[in-house]
Amino acid sequence: MSAPVPQRGHKPDVRLLRQTLGRFVTGVTVVATRDEEGNMVGLTANSFTPVSTHSGLLLWSLANKSRSLLAFTRSADFVVNVLAEDQMAVSRLMSAPVENRFAGLQWEGGEMTGLPIIAGCAAWFECRKVTQYQGGDHQIFIGRVANCAVSDRRPLLYFAGNYAFPAAPASAGVAA
Numbered sequence: 486m487s488a489p490v491p492q493r494g495h496k497p498d499v500r501l502l503r504q505t506l507g508r509f510v511t512g513v514t515v516v517a518t519r520d521e522e523g524n525m526v527g528l529t530a531n532s533f534t535p536v537s538t539h540s541g542l543l544l545w546s547l548a549n550k551s552r553s554l555l556a557f558t559r560s561a562d563f564v565v566n567v568l569a570e571d572q573m574a575v576s577r578l579m580s581a582p583v584e585n586r587f588a589g590l591q592w593e594g595g596e597m598t599g600l601p602i603i604a605g606c607a608a609w610f611e612c613r614k615v616t617q618y619q620g621g622d623h624q625i626f627i628g629r630v631a632n633c634a635v636s637d638r639r640p641l642l643y644f645a646g647n648y649a650f651p652a653a654p655a656s657a658g659v660a661a
Contacts (some may be wrong), residue, residue, distance in 0.1 A: 487593050488512040489617060494605075499624075503646075507624040507644065507645040508644075508645065510572035510642050510643070510644045511532075511550070511642070511643045511644075512531065512533065512567050512568070512640045512641070512642060512643070513531055513567075513568045513572075513576050513606075513640070513641040513642065513643050513648070514529070514530050514531065514533045514545070514566060514567050514568060515516065515527050515528065515529055515530070515565075515566040515567050515568060515575065515576070515579045515603060515606075516530050516533070516545055516547075516557075516563055516564070516565050516566075517563065517564050517566070517587075517600050517601050517606050518556055518557050518560040518562060518563045518564070518600060519556070519599075519600065520555070520556040520559070520560075520561060521556075521559060524585075524586075525586075525587045525600075525601055526553050526557070527553075527579050527586050527587065527601065528551070528553050528579055528580060528586075528587065529546070529576045529577075529579040529580040530545050530546075530547070531643045532545050532546040532547075532623075533545040533567075536627060540629070541629050541630040542563060542615065542628070542629055542630075543565065543610060543612065543627070543628055543630065544625055544626060544627045544628070545625075545626055546620060546623040546624060546625045546626065547623060547624050547626065547656065548622060548623050549622050549623060549624060550622075553612065554624060557624075557626060558617060558624070560614065561614055562597075562598040562600060562611070562612065562613055562614065562628075562631075563598075563600065563612050563614060563628060564595055564598060564601065564602060564609060564610065564612065565609065565610045565628075566601075566602060566603045566606040566608075566609045566611065566638055567606055567607045567608040567609065568603070568606055568607065568640065568641040569605055569607040569636075569638040569639065569641060570604055570607075570638060570639045570640060570641050570642075570650050570651065571605070571641075572603070572605060572606065572641055573641060573648050574618060575590065575603060576641060576648070578590065587601060590603065590653055591603070591604035591605075592604060592640070595609070595611040595632060596632060597611040597631045597632040598611045598612075598631070598632075605638065605642040606636070606638070607635070607636055607638040607639065607641075608633065608634065608635040608636065608640075609633060609634055610628075610630050610632075610633045611630070611631050611632040611633065612628030612629060612630055612631060613628060613629050613631050614626060614627070614628050615627045615628055615629050639651045
């Protein structure tokens with residue numbers, strides 16, 4: 486059976502688009518900054534990707550309706566924590582409607598930004614915001630990595646609307 490041929494100018498059904506995009510596996514991150522009063526602001530995001538390793542750029546996006554948008558718009562820095570496979574509770578906490586998402590969470594301030602690096606995460610990136618763009622109903626943030634680290638912990642994944650857990654790598658090879 487062959488796939489249907491999309492019509493030019495045809496806008497896909499939102500439900501179908503979400504389901505189709507859900508076939509792309511993403512990592513689960515917590516992105517954090519400080520607001521103008523110095524309070525930590527953070528949220529769970531899977532809209533994270535490298536832009537260029539040579540220039541050290543990465544991007545992530547945030548909905549225009551997010552309560553955290555003003556803090557990220559006004560801040561010069563942010564940190565991206567790549568959650569480990571056993572940090573599903575952290576992901577849920579950072580997307581819950583609670584006042585202080587960092588209360589009771591183990592973290593250390595990053596050496597470049599002082600922003601929260603969550604204990605036990607698989608990797609983290611301290612970033613200086615380079616620019617911010619409007620992208621439909623989201624803002625796209627591009628940052629330059631100022632400091633980063635990686636652990637041997639496997640990442641928490643998101644696939645088809647659910648958390649997923651990585652299997653052991655088949656080989657040490659890197660995709661071209």
